[in-house]
Amino acid sequence: MSKIKRFFSKKKEEAAFKLRIGGGMGEGHKLNAPKQEAPSTSSRRKMDVYVPPKRNELSNEARAAANAALARIDRKDSKDFNTSLAAIKAQAKRELEAERRQKDELANSSSSVSVPSGSSASATENKNLACQGVFFRCPLIGEEVLTKKAWKAKIKEFLYQQLESERGLTACLIIQNCNVKEKADDCIATLIKYLENIIKNPDEEKFCKIRMSNKIFSEKVRYVDGALDVLYAAGFSEVQIDEEPFLLWTKEQTEEGLDLAMLVEALKNSETIQLELDRNIKVLLPSQARRVVLPDDFYRISPEEIKREQQLRAEAIESSQILKTKAMRDREEQRTLRMYRYSLIRVKFPNGLYIQGTFNVYEKIADVFEFVQSCLADESLEFNLVATSEGKFNEEDMDKTLYDCKLIPNVLLLFTVPAIPTPVAVDVNFLKEELLMLVQEM
Numbered sequence: 001m002s003k004i005k006r007f008f009s010k011k012k013e014e015a016a017f018k019l020r021i022g023g024g025m026g027e028g029h030k031l032n033a034p035k036q037e038a039p040s041t042s043s044r045r046k047m048d049v050y051v052p053p054k055r056n057e058l059s060n061e062a063r064a065a066a067n068a069a070l071a072r073i074d075r076k077d078s079k080d081f082n083t084s085l086a087a088i089k090a091q092a093k094r095e096l097e098a099e100r101r102q103k104d105e106l107a108n109s110s111s112s113v114s115v116p117s118g119s120s121a122s123a124t125e126n127k128n129l130a131c132q133g134v135f136f137r138c139p140l141i142g143e144e145v146l147t148k149k150a151w152k153a154k155i156k157e158f159l160y161q162q163l164e165s166e167r168g169l170t171a172c173l174i175i176q177n178c179n180v181k182e183k184a185d186d187c188i189a190t191l192i193k194y195l196e197n198i199i200k201n202p203d204e205e206k207f208c209k210i211r212m213s214n215k216i217f218s219e220k221v222r223y224v225d226g227a228l229d230v231l232y233a234a235g236f237s238e239v240q241i242d243e244e245p246f247l248l249w250t251k252e253q254t255e256e257g258l259d260l261a262m263l264v265e266a267l268k269n270s271e272t273i274q275l276e277l278d279r280n281i282k283v284l285l286p287s288q289a290r291r292v293v294l295p296d297d298f299y300r301i302s303p304e305e306i307k308r309e310q311q312l313r314a315e316a317i318e319s320s321q322i323l324k325t326k327a328m329r330d331r332e333e334q335r336t337l338r339m340y341r342y343s344l345i346r347v348k349f350p351n352g353l354y355i356q357g358t359f360n361v362y363e364k365i366a367d368v369f370e371f372v373q374s375c376l377a378d379e380s381l382e383f384n385l386v387a388t389s390e391g392k393f394n395e396e397d398m399d400k401t402l403y404d405c406k407l408i409p410n411v412l413l414l415f416t417v418p419a420i421p422t423p424v425a426v427d428v429n430f431l432k433e434e435l436l437m438l439v440q441e442m
Contacts, residue, residue, distance in 0.1 A: 174225050283438040284439070357371050
């Protein structure tokens, strides 16, 4: 099965599945009927999301994980890796000690500042970027990791390559992926109307031809990427009638293996090809995690607008003597939070190493736990994540988004293992061995 047919087949299966489990929009009910309580999701949540461990005693899994981690560190059979690991551990330890001394000397110094790169275009800041941008994957097309802009160009190139073999279905996707949304929606609605008129009235001559100079056709169809290809696949061909260009439909011209009903369904089910956010995982030493400078991709607004926002904030500080109500402060905070599309999450381990990943601001706390869990040498290890603003996360927090918890645009979380005492945890490497090879060069 081709990638295009697989796309529509998947959409069809998803629609059928929703119909089976939900009965479409669900069962009706009277407006004055008492509300029925939603079925409990506690059992499902326990299966789907991380459940924080009990702190009562050391679990067998945690004890085994700690012993195994210490054994890996002390083992001499894999000499090259252990030498590298020892060097990383020593470097992290030295930096932690230096950091503690610096904190003692400069108690009032700031530990982390989030600054948009657009506010200062210096080359120095670009070198200090916490990451080089926001990157995505597209399972339908390939395994590359690219920026959203690069994927848009690649998706367009991919779709036009498929036109030769599957014109109708591919053209439906071109309309959705290569035009602005409003333009695509208007075009699809118009095309569906053309095709449904023919399905209902196949012998009506007026429905079998379209004047190309027609205002609706010119505004909503003719100049939209992919629209004419849909009509050609449906069986339309360009002809001259009274020296005026028309599109004339004949059944014989319909693309092989395609009928009008299938094309209408494809138009209704066509969607933008989804990209998956890549975590862009990094492993950092303490000295590399002191400053956070975010690239422009993290922001919903342009660098110029960010600069203007900072100027307004500076002016607000000048008038900070004015007593503000809680509602006024909340509005200001919400306005600031809405500036961001993505959040940079850093997790600090007891041995001083950090892991870093990129998240959408509407992803859930459970997604962060899942990300951390996937990085652990022992994925069954029970652990906690602690935020300075929120404290330790519990089961009730798992369905909250990063936006809800105000963990944007960047946040530092502390990794703790209830069953392992802190003095012991400092000497334990919790990360997978292959991830240690991602430690950034100094």
